[in-house]
Amino acid sequence: MQRIANLLAIKDGQVLLLQKPRRGWYVAPGGKMESGESIYEAAVREFKEETNGTPLHTHLKGVYTMVIKENEETVDEWMLYTFVATDVEGELFKETREGTLAWHPIEKLKHLPMAEGDRTNLLFAAAQSGIQYGTFEYTKDFELLHEKIQMSNE
Amino acid sequence: MQRIANLLAIKDGQVLLLQKPRRGWYVAPGGKMESGESIYEAAVREFKEETNGTPLHTHLKGVYTMVIKENEETVDEWMLYTFVATDVEGELFKETREGTLAWHPIEKLKHLPMAEGDRTNLLFAAAQSGIQYGTFEYTKDFELLHEKIQMSNE
Numbered sequence: 001m002q003r004i005a006n007l008l009a010i011k012d013g014q015v016l017l018l019q020k021p022r023r024g025w026y027v028a029p030g031g032k033m034e035s036g037e038s039i040y041e042a043a044v045r046e047f048k049e050e051t052n053g054t055p056l057h058t059h060l061k062g063v064y065t066m067v068i069k070e071n072e073e074t075v076d077e078w079m080l081y082t083f084v085a086t087d088v089e090g091e092l093f094k095e096t097r098e099g100t101l102a103w104h105p106i107e108k109l110k111h112l113p114m115a116e117g118d119r120t121n122l123l124f125a126a127a128q129s130g131i132q133y134g135t136f137e138y139t140k141d142f143e144l145l146h147e148k149i150q151m152s153n154e
Numbered sequence: 155m156q157r158i159a160n161l162l163a164i165k166d167g168q169v170l171l172l173q174k175p176r177r178g179w180y181v182a183p184g185g186k187m188e189s190g191e192s193i194y195e196a197a198v199r200e201f202k203e204e205t206n207g208t209p210l211h212t213h214l215k216g217v218y219t220m221v222i223k224e225n226e227e228t229v230d231e232w233m234l235y236t237f238v239a240t241d242v243e244g245e246l247f248k249e250t251r252e253g254t255l256a257w258h259p260i261e262k263l264k265h266l267p268m269a270e271g272d273r274t275n276l277l278f279a280a281a282q283s284g285i286q287y288g289t290f291e292y293t294k295d296f297e298l299l300h301e302k303i304q305m306s307n308e
Contacts, residue, residue, distance in 0.1 A: 001155040003233070035228055039217050040287035040304040059306040060217065060285050063193050063235070074189055079157070079233065081217070129308060131214050131285075133194035150194040152213040154283060154308070 002078035004066075005043035006030025007055055008125050009088045014103040015126055016088065017112070018050060021099050026112045028082065028122060029101070039081040047085070051101055052093045055085030061125040064117070065135040069145055084125050116144035129153055156232035158220075159197035160184025161209055162279050163242045168257040169280055170242065171266070172204060175253050180266045182236065182276060183255070193235040201239070205255055206247045209239030215279035218271070219289040223299055238279050270298035283307055 006028040009016040017026040029050040033042035040058065047055050062082035068075050093101050104112065106126050109119060117136035124132045130153035137146040162182040163170040171180040183204040187196035194212065201209050216236035222229050247255050258266065260280050263273060271290035278286045284307035291300040 001157070003155070033219075035231060036219060036221050036289055036291075038219050038287040038289050038302070038304060040306070041289075057306070059308055060214075060287070063214065063217070065187075065190060065192050067190050077189060133192040133214070135190055135192050135195075137190075148192070150192060152194070152211070154213055 003033040003039070003042070003081070004030060004078060005033055005039050005046060005081045005083065007043045007047040007058065007083040007085055008061075008122055009047070009051075009053070009055055009085045010106070010126055011087055011103070013106055015106055015109065015122070016051065016092070016101065017104055018098055019100045019102070024113055026104075026114045027118060029098075040083070043081065043083040050093075050096065050098050051088070053088040053090040055083075056087040056089060058083050058085045060131065062121050062132040062134075064121060064133070066117070067135060067137045068140055069137050070140055075140070080121070082121050082125050115142050117147055120147060120149065124151070157187040157193070157196070157235070158184060158232060159187055159193050159200060159235045159237065161197045161201040161212065161237040161239055162215075162276055163201070163205075163207070163209055163239045164260070164280055165241055165257070167260055169260055169263065169276070170205065170207075170246070170255065171258055172252055173254045173256070178267055180258075180268045181272060183252075194237070197235065197237040204247075204250065204252055205242070207242040207244040209237075210241040210243060212237050212239045214285065216275050216286040218275060218287070220271075221289060221291045222294055223291050224294055229294070234275070236275050236279050269296050271301055274301060274303065278305070
């Protein structure tokens, strides 16, 4: 089962998003965990690789079960770990093989094109306290079929 | 890849532990996530099944990458999600197929027989703020070979 870690950097009311070339959708920088990594190490490594920046005060905000359904059957399932960082050091890439990297006002998360589950996930990460959990069910084309959310605070 | 969720209930300076019959080792109640569950749902369901109690104020405290090594090769790898709850409702089982369930003073976590990574994990969950991440490497006989830990606070 795949494990994906991503990281939303937040600074001065803005979030750092990568616009992917294929659909033009926005995502938080991230990627696949490697064998033996912790989720924290994976999130930091992937962020560095995709942005050239070093995240500061990295903290987990969400753990999601991602499910792809086809004819009501589960055809794929993976885990998504979403972190935030409250600052970034270093000179960031602008354009990479992965897409276009830029800062956007937090409020734009409500409207920029992205997977609908990512919107739920990133809005929580950027603006609320505690940790969010849940399951997102998608079609193969990433149309959101169903989301079920829980959250908790220390 | 297996995903395991467990839950340490804490109340009046005591923690609820299950003593497993085979080795006599102590664990927090928990078990395998089912397809499509969130980690939160899995932790609560497994706790209810193993204790007959309902956990209150359930919150994530740790996410660990668990690795079994044999001759320096990884032969198994899974994810462990550790939650705490600050109270439990309902009449708890005492003795089940899974083992013996009882409350123990938090300090006993330092000395009770258990996997050494579980000790690191449960001591953090019971007594520290924030979230802990890391990788635990074990032999097939659950002798701890290596642990690498990170932690963060909101």
